[in-house]
Structure formats: C-alpha cells, structure tokens
Amino acid sequence: MRFRLALLTLTCYVAFATIACTSKPPANDASNPATSNDANNPTASDNASDKSGGAMSSGKTRGTRPYEAAPRLVVPTGTVITVRLGETLSSKESQPGQSFSASLANPVEVEGRTVIQSGATATGTVVAAHAAGKFKGASLLQIKLDSITVGGRQHSIETSSVERSQKGKGKRTAAMIGGGAGAGALIGALAGGGKGAAIGALVGGGAGTAGSAYTGNRDVTLPAESAVSFKLESPLEVAQ
Numbered sequence: 001m002r003f004r005l006a007l008l009t010l011t012c013y014v015a016f017a018t019i020a021c022t023s024k025p026p027a028n029d030a031s032n033p034a035t036s037n038d039a040n041n042p043t044a045s046d047n048a049s050d051k052s053g054g055a056m057s058s059g060k061t062r063g064t065r066p067y068e069a070a071p072r073l074v075v076p077t078g079t080v081i082t083v084r085l086g087e088t089l090s091s092k093e094s095q096p097g098q099s100f101s102a103s104l105a106n107p108v109e110v111e112g113r114t115v116i117q118s119g120a121t122a123t124g125t126v127v128a129a130h131a132a133g134k135f136k137g138a139s140l141l142q143i144k145l146d147s148i149t150v151g152g153r154q155h156s157i158e159t160s161s162v163e164r165s166q167k168g169k170g171k172r173t174a175a176m177i178g179g180g181a182g183a184g185a186l187i188g189a190l191a192g193g194g195k196g197a198a199i200g201a202l203v204g205g206g207a208g209t210a211g212s213a214y215t216g217n218r219d220v221t222l223p224a225e226s227a228v229s230f231k232l233e234s235p236l237e238v239a240q
Contacts, residue, residue: 073115075108075236081145081159082106082229083122090221091139091164094129104148105227115150115238122148127161132218138167141220145230150238159230164220 086101101123108116128142142163147154222228 072237072239073110073113075110075115075232075238077232077235079108079110079232079236080229081108081122081148081157081232082227083124083145085222085224085226085228088221088224089126089129089141089143090219091129091141091166092131092219092221094126094141096126096128098126098129099146100124100126100143102145102228116148120149128163132166138165139219140165141222143222143228148236153239155236155238157236158233160233162228162230164222166218166220 082105083102084105086103089100101121104116104118104120104122107114107118122145124143124145126141126143128140130138130140132139140163142161144161145157145159147156149155
C-alpha cells in the first residue's frame, strides 16, 4: 500500500513539472520583439536604408543644375568704333588726363551680328592739349577711348589716339595716330575756310573722323556731338 502511494505521488510531481515547463514563454521573444522581427526579416533595414539614400540622391540631382556660361563674342583688333562726343574738347581749354563722355554713333557688328548697340556709353581721356603759341606755335589736341559699356557692364578698351593740330591761321591738318609706324592716316588738309570748317573726305587708308570742326584762329576745337572714330588696338570680349 505504501509503495502505491509513493508511486502516485511521484507521478503527480512529474506531471506538474512538465506542465510548468511547457507554459513558460521564451525569454528572447518577450524581452526584445523588435530584435526578433529584424532577425527573422534581415532585408527590412536594408530596404529602408536604400529608400532614404535614394531619396537624398534624387533630391541632389533635382536640386542642382550644371552651370552654363553665357556665350561670348570677340570684337577683333582693328575694328573701328565711332562715337559722338558728349562735351566740347579744345586745345585751349582741355587738360591732359581729363576724361570725357561719349556715346556709340554706329552699332558694332561681328560676322553680321550686332555686338554693341548704337548709343552705348563710352569714356575717353585727353592725352595731350596744347594751346596755340605754346607748342612751337601750333595747337594740338589728342584723345583716346578708355571704356565702353555693353549690357550694363563697363569694359576697358585700348584704342588708337586721334590727334588734331593747327599750325597756323588758315591752314588746318588732322591725323589719326595708330599703334606702330605707318599706322597713322592723314584724313584732311584744308586751306582757308571760315569758322567751323569741317574735315573733308578720308585721304589714304585707316579710320578718320566725320564732322570734326575747327573754330577760332589757331586753336583746335571738337564741339559736342562731333563724330570721332577710333581703332581697337586689342580684342574686346563681350557676353551675349
């Protein structure tokens, strides 16, 4: 009888122990479900990373555009630029180093395209000015251009100098002084004539002036609005 009771007690103990073990949840699953899910699905984090990286990459591509430089044209050396003076210049009143204003009288074209519109503003400098009787008895006025404004931007330029001289009453000469020997061009010689006589036709090659006038007995005067032509001595690059 005692043996049967002991056997029954042992059987009940084993049964209760078995039930307790099978009903306890796994420690890893309960404490860290996110880790378990990531372990079961290793591609989830990779997909998220790829999406975020792709979004950043596409944003950069859409947000930036390659820089495109504006096309530029070159006005070559030797091009004639004709301007109208904005003020009166004279061998008697003007001073060396004095600046003057002007505006482009004719458009400048390159290969059939207008590069600089007429009316563009320009500036120049009086290179030399000698009143009559102070320079071996002759008056002298020499000017050149320094800059021209294209599309709101001022460009420095190098041009030939235009020189006017008068050696005596009734005898008037004018010359354009270029860079280097033989570059000058005699553009007129008038004997006689009254006040305000203008230079005549161009004599020889090169550029000259149109409508330049001489007033007074021996002093050289270029009135405002006189058209004066210069030659570029270095190329001018402008944006279009």
